[in-house]
Amino acid sequence: MxxxxxxxxxxxxxxxxxxxxxxxxxxxxxxxxxxxxxxxxxxxxxxxxxxxxxxxxxxxxxxxxxxxxxxxxxxxxxxxxxxxxxxxxxxxxxxxxxxxxxxxxxxxxxxxxxxxxxxxxVTPHAEVEWVEVAPGTVTVSGFLAYAPERDGVATGEVVARQRGLDGVVTAPARLDGDRFECAIPLPPLATAFQPRRKHNEWDLWLRLPDAGTELRLASHADDVVGKKGKVVYAGVDLAGGDADTTVRVRPYYTVRDEFSLLATARSGGSA
The missing domain is CATH 2.60.40 (Immunoglobulin-like)
Known part of the structure; x- marks a missing residue:
């Protein structure tokens, strides 16, 4: 055949x-x-x-x-x-x-x-389609993948968790049917930077308004694996919690093609 x-x-x-x-x-x-x-x-x-x-x-x-x-x-x-x-x-x-x-x-x-x-x-996740880096925010939009169908407009939130540390930052997310959009503020991530770790990774979840279900942000629908070594986003330099530290925050993909934010120190307080 x-x-x-x-x-x-x-x-x-x-x-x-x-x-x-x-x-x-x-x-x-x-x-x-x-x-x-x-x-x-x-x-x-x-x-x-x-x-x-x-x-x-x-x-x-x-x-x-x-x-x-x-x-x-x-x-x-x-x-x-x-x-x-x-x-x-x-x-x-x-x-x-x-x-x-x-x-x-x-x-x-x-x-x-x-x-x-x-x-x-498979399990449901929040599929990232669009990323826009601005001076104080990273805006992310996409759709719910493998998830139960939704109707109407609602408000959820994106939850950023500092991997291996205690930091948590949230931001409202707009839901319209199965689509979502959120502007993640970057200054709180820079302020929470912990210099004892060279890399401060912030992993992102979309929390739905019903029952608090959380879906990991990721990009899988395009079947492109290994985005960590292929996709590079611009970074934003912000004042850290220490007055002598400038922190650069940028989006990146993990080895599992999940979407996260990375904060690193820039020595001397200069860009």
Missing amino acids: HAEISRITARDVLELRLTADEEDTGAGLALVRSESEGDAVPVTDVEREGRLVRARLADLALEDGTWDVVSVGRSGSSNPVLTRDSGLSLSHRVDYVRRPRTRDLRAIRDPRGRLRLVSAS
């Missing part, structure tokens, strides 16, 4: 558009763990319409890991499903992660052109 388009919809449906020269043999579909030997998981809810194949995966019990998509003939023989589609589509990923779910499925193409699915357990 050869597909020119292969993608997972927001409702966990694997959609395949077969190539024009592909003959419909009526083969079934199954998923086989890529990392180890094991029984195939048959995909029983499959709908065909011309060259379009829709396989509903929402009810399948899939462990975390990578799964090969295979076609199964009437004789029971199986062959890998091949695809020309890289599986990269930011708009589709954003639509996908904005729905409440505990499992994330992604369609990928391996170096040999075989179609695979990556299954991963």
Whole structure:
């Protein structure tokens, strides 16, 4: 089976558009763990319409890991499903992660052109889409990922916690449906700077107004991993709690692509 388009919809449906020269043999579909030997998981809810194949995966019990998509003939023989589609589509990923779910499925193409699915357990987070650094604030906006659906306008707050220390700074956050925006004040972070630690990291959570649920700020929807070594934001120099200390505060990504703020001292009180 050869597909020119292969993608997972927001409702966990694997959609395949077969190539024009592909003959419909009526083969079934199954998923086989890529990392180890094991029984195939048959995909029983499959709908065909011309060259379009829709396989509903929402009810399948899939462990975390990578799964090969295979076609199964009437004789029971199986062959890998091949695809020309890289599986990269930011708009589709954003639509996908904005729905409440505990499992994330992604369609990928391996170096040999075989179609695979990556299954991963997920928890809700606050997906950062936009960051703006100003002299006294860092404004962050985005949307709730994997979280229950919300309606209407409400006020939550962003909570900044000084990693390994006692500092806590909060700021109001505007919620409109599943979208959020917040301007985080930087002077309190500079004032709370503890010079005994070279780096003062401030980790950020979005606290929702209902039941105080907190979601970590992070950027995962674009599938770009390792942002810590790829994305660099400008810093802001502010007066520290010690009159002789200037503190630079800047946004950064952690090794887990979570969004935080970093405060460091600039010696001599100069910029």
